[in-house]
Amino acid sequence: MSKENPTIHIIGAGVSGLVAATVLEQHGYSPTIIEATGEEGGRVKTDYVDHYQLDHGFQVLLTSYPLAQKYLDYTKLNLQQILPGAVIYKNKKTQYIGDPLRDSSFLFSTIFSSALTLRDKLKVFKLNNTLKRKTIAEIFSAKETTTIDYLSSFGFSDEAILNFFLPFFSGIFLEDQLETSSRMFEFVYKMFGTGYVAIPKAGMKAIPNQLKDNLKSTTFIYNTKVKSVTDRKIALSNDETIESDYTIIATNPTSMVNLPQQINWKSCTTLYFETPVRTIKKPLIGLVADRSSLINNIFFHTSLATIHNPEKELLSVTVVKEHQLDELQLVDSVVQELENLCGIKNLKFIKAYKIPAALPENRSITNEVSKEKIKINDHVFIAGDYLMNGSLNAAMYSGEFAAKTILEEIK
Template sequence: MNASVAVVGGGLAGLVSARHLAADGAEMTLFEREESVGGRVRSTRRDGFTFDRGFQVLFTAYPAARRELDYDELDLRRFKPGARLARPGARSVLSDPFRDPGGLAESLVNTEVSTVDKLRTLALRRRLVGVDPDALFDGVDPDALFDGVDPDALFDGGDQSIRAALLERGFSERFIENFAAPFYGGITLDRSLSTSAATFAYTFAMLARGSIAVPADGMGAIPEQLADAARRAGTRIETGTTVDSVTTDGDGGATTSAGGETLDCDAVVVAADPRSARELTGVGSIPTDARGCVTQWYSFDGDLDAGRRLLLNAGDGAPNHVVDHTAVAPEYAPDGETLLSATFLGEPEEGDDALAARTRETLSSWYPERSVGSLSLLHTDRIPFAQFAQPPGFYVDLPGVREPEGSVYLAGDYTEWSSIQGAMESGRRAARAVFEDVE
């Protein structure tokens, strides 16, 4: 491919797009306004601790992640399937017996979820484990996926919220409040479960096929690996450089303006965050309604009995979940230290110290037999735009990679769905579109 291409944005989508285009022979330049790449997937390393930007994990079964990443090089640390449900004075395990036979006994006696709901969950697993994940946001009726109908059926407007889908399929309010709300609320940042059921179906299928994991060096190791691959393929990455404008020249080319300098090229891939991408391209269908969260990181003298499982708040939801990161990835903290995180959904108004006090109060109610007074706040990330909102049917109106005019293309999860899978897949599709159009 004998062409020059600029990529605006060094998140997962931009890095994947740049790597593919450079490998195809394009002369590549990537601009990232921050001092390091990563977009929404970043890690801060300080005093021997690793703080991911919010609670983030990699679903190892994501097709795009398996294609783009070297899992061995990332040295993944895997969570145990399922979760530990917690409320004042009570903690219990609910797990997937197929992937976690050791958790079967505890799951069977778990009283937070009824036996009927457990059986319904296993039946749903059996239906979704064989679904083609690439079809879930590509014209498939989510109702068909839940009910075992031919998954090649065309989308007929039947998408609904996660809550409505679960209720319609016989799951109880007790199951929804005690498990689905905190677990999928953590995935979609929406404890009300008003998010599209298609996102539930996709992530449920991925959990049935793989694990959730983090790299030993933190989630920031993912974009770092992608950036290294893009550089090896020939991409020039300029960090600390903000692109002010993107224009087409009417003759099949495009121009980017960054820091007073202009770059004329054959194509531009805009892989910036949703709001910046909308401003640069004028594409009004890029979604900008946000789901946010606050994640705090604490040192703790001791450990919790969650092991490598998530601790889900089956009570009031503040925080929504707590994680013992050193149980999963000891590399996240200095030797002998315990690192916990707690995630609050939305944009709570309380200050950092007040939220830490809330976490301390919650843990004390979950663990009345032990002291949690040693919990010490280390780091807080307030993330107003962690995902774009994904109501039922959201994917019908998302822009395509060729949506902008001229030789400008989009790459971002907002062309697919809000996830690592969506970002990486969009980067590959944008690169393919450029290759087809410019070549």
């Protein structure tokens, strides 16, 4: 191995791998990324079907993410902002609530909304102020409990949890019991309160596309699967072997190396429909306040500007509940619920994305990672949001940290 010019490979061209390559390039190295598929992005991808942009799952960018601010050019992404509010569907009625301090158009609808009691509205104001003052470090060092227990302890009523917090955060955490760590709730809520929720005009894949386009000396090897990684060798599925002084596994590593702990994942299904009418005119997330429904949240993607101009409207529906339905049965059930609960009719099914590994299921949430946790041996390291928490910010942080660890090893 040459200390001046070591060979460095990154397995996986997702966000973690691309950020790792960025850091290595910034320090004068030229890594090689090995990607199993034909494109970069990992779990952050967008398909284009009939002039519609279909993200692989309803994904958004929280502009307050510190690592996103560090590695992304928001202006070039042409971010389209989702308003700081929601439409609540309950008992075949719709109610609009939001943050009137950030968007005055929500003032009267929020004041007169029956989805939250007056006491709950005051609690929301208190929660906003509490988390704005709390640092990210303080959030991740606080004692953990479940989100549902946290909300109850904070004083929110069962009605507020059912009408707003449960459908909203079920779509974020991809579980419908709010058992996710209170640290993650505080972190995400703080990010909502200090920044905006946005989607690039070209879809979420614009994020890894931008990271890739910024790389100048990184080599990409696509459509190549890795079978195993040992000390200084990468064994490919076609039985070829690649010599590598340092390797970062920036994808699910369980089939390549032995890990001390198993990685568990949350799943979801996102369904896309075409509809002639957009029942939510503004860019707002729709929440279904019905514990018996399959639907958690809905969003009209055509309420935002896109690089395509479809003639009709695009609606996405997220399902996180466990079920035994096949795709046809699921589509039929969702269509019925959209009509009965949301008054949305005349739907044409476009595509469904069943995502078995949508988010890591972390029992203990952190916002940092140690060298010991990512080091398999002196030459192999791992990166991914599963090491910290399920977020784009964590994916970027872990990629950065793995690259910096290799730089230290080289020195």
